[in-house]
């Protein structure tokens with residue numbers, strides 16, 4: 554080849570920042586992406602504040618993490634931050650801070666402090682109005698406003714970072730920004746955010762993540778209680794055996810864990826309030842299915858990822874899938890961390906355990922609906938043979954379910970119950 558010529562064609566800042574606003578966040582998921590950053594920066598407290606004021610509303614996300622030096626802050630403001638990640642760091646694309654922010658507002662300021670003794674701040678602003686005007690990727694230092702001053706106040710005592718959102722054009726479109734509607738909307742988004750954060754960070758809030766303490770998260774001064782889809786405190790739940798799968802990566806392999814849990818039916822829950830609380834944001838039926846955790850942070854909450862459909866009878870079935878960040882590509886995590894795909898190899902390996910989970914969940918559901926409770930075992934057979942028969946029952950159900958439709962299967966069970974009630978009971982059908 555001879556004489557090739559290279560042209561650098563840097564993207565238009567004005568055009569690109571405009572289009573990057575629409576990559577699939579909503580208010581709660583955008584905030585969650587910023588909380589990821591706080592958690593990664595070793596924060597033990599994260600506060601989200603929403604402030605309504607006619608034409609001056611703002612949102613603050615503050616943490617007591619490591620903070621950033623001026624250099625680190627300038628790099629952090631870049632679309633596509635240049636840095637390397639350690640295994641299981643929650644960041645990935647170097648975009649979340651910017652894309653999450655601009656999905657909701659036009660002006661991002663980061664106020665940060667690393668110095669433990671002196672209250673010195675680094676303050677940088679990225680403003681879409683400015684970029685639209687200049688078509689340059691510029692940030693400005695030392696801007697000020699009521700929101701930025703409040704952010705500094707939050708860092709008066711110790712290091713940390715506060716992200717400031719102003720000019721909330723997507724949250725409060727102009728003509729509503731002054732009205733009571735705007736106030737109500739901001740309040741309702743705050744409560745949705747509280748619900749979302751309590752769910753996606755429940756392991757962090759509960760202190761369940763190995764190697765790190767509890768992370769306190771507050772939204773408008775209300776401390777979040779973790780929402781754990783697996784109801785660890787319920788005595789009547791059934792926890793199935795864990796399955797560990799090896800999935801190949803570009804340079805080796807990585808473990809994926811699956812554990813199914815059958816939650817207790819309503820009449821077996823410790824209280825009606827707990828049953829309602831565990832129902833979740835989308836309620837029991839739509840919260841059945843897979844809960845996928847990337848480095849302990851939830852990236853999918855419910856649904857069966859195409860393995861099967863939502864079914865009223867399976868509403869007590871929930872399964873946890875855990876993967877490490879070295880499988881990001883196999884799971885095709887998206888920028889907003891709101892969707893993943895199961896790698897095809899894993900999909901296949903999950904079929905049986907998911908089937909088993911669903912059979913047991915169906916059982917638990919029908920027991921409560923039909924008889925209001927499990928019959929006491931009155932057979933004389935020994936514990937061991939009881940267990941063996943139950944296992945036969947489970948295997949039988951799993952096999953039948955795989956081949957035939959649920960309706961046909963139920964017919965078979967009914968017939969067996971009618972003809973051989975004792976055996977049906979022993980088989981735990």
Ligand SMILES: Nc1ncnc2c1ncn2[C@@H]1O[C@H](COP(=O)(O)OP(=O)(O)O)[C@@H](O)[C@H]1O
Pocket residue numbers: 586590591594616618619620621628629630634636643644645646647648649650651714
């Ligand atoms: N709250 C924070 N505390 C400390 N550093 C932060 C904080 N938020 C962002 N950063 C820094 O900014 C960088 C860019 O963040 P982001 O755009 O969310 O991309 P990513 O998290 O994928 O790296 C992070 O990698 C981190 O170094």
Ligand SMILES: [Mg+2]
Pocket residue numbers: 586589590643644645648649650
């Ligand atoms: Mg991030």
